[in-house]
Amino acid sequence: MTVSDIDYLKKILLAPVYDVAVNSDLVLLSRLTAELGNEVFLKREDQQPVKSFKLRGAYNRIANLTEAQLNAGVVAASAGNHAQGVAYSANMKGVKATIVMPETTPDIKIEAVRRFGGQHVNIVLHGTNFDTASQHARTLSAEHGYTLIPPFDDPDVIAGQGTVARELLEQNPNIDTLFIAVGGGGLAAGIAVYLKQLKPDIKLIAVESEESACFAAAKAAGEPVSLPTVGIFADGVAVKLMGSETFRLCNQYIDEVMTVTNDEICAAIKDIFDDTRVIAEPAGAMSIAAIRKYVNEHNISGQKLGGILCGANTNFHTLRYVSERCELGEQKEAVFAVKIPERQGAFKQFCEYLGGRTITEFNYRYASETEAHIFVGIKLRGGRKEFEALSADLTSKGYECFDLSDNELAKLHVRHMVGGRPPTILNEVVFSFEFPEYPGALLNFLNTLGERWNITLFHYRNHGAAEGLVLAGFDIPPESREAFDEHVAALNYEYQDVTANPAYRFFLSEPEKA
Known part of the structure; x- marks a missing residue:
């Protein structure tokens, strides 16, 4: 039976959650407010006894x-x-x-x-x-x-989460736009059905990870649909199928839906830390990631914007990834590849052309008698416009540049592997894999792959998440490709052929034939 809007209002007002929960603070993020030119408020659900709403x-x-x-x-x-x-x-x-x-x-x-x-x-x-x-x-x-006890698709669960809105409206009834992270939709549904009845002019924006945008998919289809895969970084919102009741409410009351990238989430974790000294989990920082993105895209100022730090249960080892990626998300760093001539003094000359910029990463590799390939990271003071100007300047000087700032394969794997080209001509095909992470999982992965095909490239990366990540290359003669595909498909791992990825082609594959 569908619960009416007025009944949801009653359920939220009468919910006995304060037997265990606290009325969490709504704080002004003063540093971010000054930077963005809008008042940015954050609802601190990390203050709950379990560090989550x-x-x-x-x-x-x-x-x-x-x-x-x-x-x-x-x-x-x-x-x-x-x-x-x-x-x-x-x-x-x-x-x-x-x-x-x-x-x-x-x-x-x-x-x-x-x-x-x-x-x-x-x-x-x-x-x-x-x-x-x-x-x-x-x-x-x-x-x-x-x-x-379902995690989101239940009226009592939705009403419990809706008590966040009850507090927020009492703490600051003048918020213009509220950004809410969405996984299964329980938090957004509970907040939306409450706020839109009491303050219908407030704008509500659902925020999804671009790797698990199940609400956007449901809106496009007119009903909840299952995503084929979801990303593992923002695991708090890694939901393939949102609930039917949460979709009904979100579809009725949410004004807009937007997505954020992993790099933007990492930047938001840093934003929250800089203002509060609290470390949000990736899903918990998504609303702040969306606020920064929304302000930049719409050029708004002088408004009161709200977000919810919905959780702070992060694995400590995840911070290595966050630290590595946050400046890319803030557009304070760019990574790119460049071909330079292989001659005496060329390397020094290129560094001079960078104009005294702070270099965050520099990988150089001899490629042939005529050219070398380098992977460069630089700090930016003027955001993407500064990098675009630099790229145009380098191109005018005869350099061939490739922007890799949005290339996930480059940032996750290839930046750590620059310089590995096969010494002989191979039938190399490269795949990215995801597999369940547990003690012995990597060895089990290798054993499962078997020894029929020679491994030509291998890079393993794990940030303490529930999934291990591998980039692997195999020497597969054309006549055995069909058998290889059948073998890999039977392993039940998430995998993708990335042989055509430009980051791989540039640094790791055999040189293109003339």
Whole structure:
């Protein structure tokens, strides 16, 4: 049964979330406000006991169960903030809870759930991804009579998340535009159905990672549709299929939807840290990433803009990636490739042409008797316009330049591998792979690939996430390509042929035939 808008309003106003949650602060980001020329406010949901807004919805759902349901216990599937919210809520209510988590879940998240849940929580590790864990949770619900506590697509969960809007409207009723991160849509739906009834002139903008834009896909299709894959960096919003009820509400009340890149998210994590000294998780920084992007694209000023730091449960090792990418996201750095003549003094001359700019990275590689290839990172004071001017200047001096600032393969892998060309002519084909990360996963990946095809290139990168990333090249004669494709398809890894990627062609492949 669909809940009416007025009933949602009542459910939000009466939600007993403050048994466990706090009325989180709404703070002015003074540094970012000065930079962007708009007042930027941030709702600090990292202040919740579980460092995320998810506690509100989980507790509200459990608090609305009947006595019989409470006695039977609850079950939930999650590898992240929802699991911690359910565990904390169950412990506070004295309810038995079973939390199903993928076997690939990092230990830090498992320990957090165990700590918050205490003696009332039983953790079950099942499968290597969320979909498998979720199916197992439904199976346990059917077998044992547990009540399933969904992460977003439930009226009580939506109403619990909507209490964020109730506080925000009391703290600053004059916000012009509010930016809300969207994964499954529970937070955006709860906020939207509340705010649009009480302050219909407020503009609401949904923010999605460009690697998991399930709301944008649903809007285009007119109904929720499953994405074939989702990115792993902003794991808090890595949802393939948004809920039917969350879509109904978001589609009705959200004014606009926009996406942000991983680099823009990294820049926003730094923005939040610079103003608050808090480290947001990637999904938690998305609203600030969108605010910076929206202001730059629409050239607005003098407005009151709001965002929500919806979570701060990040893996510490992720910060290595964030630090590496944040200045690209702020457009304070550019990375590019250049061909220079292979002659005495050419390298020094090129450096002189950079005009005293701060060089953040410089990889040089002899390519042939006539040319060399370099990978360059530079700091920018004037954003993309400065780089465009530099690129035009270098081109006028006869250099061939390739902007790689938006090339994910270049930034993730190739920048660390510049200079590896095969010494002989090979039938080299290159793939990017994703596979579940756990102790021994890399060896298992290699064993699964087998030894039939010779590996010609290999680079492995893991930032402490649930997925390992590999760039691998193989010597595949044309007559065995079909057999190779069949073999790789049967491995059930996410993979992509990237042989045509310009970053690979420029630095790592054999020279183009004349």
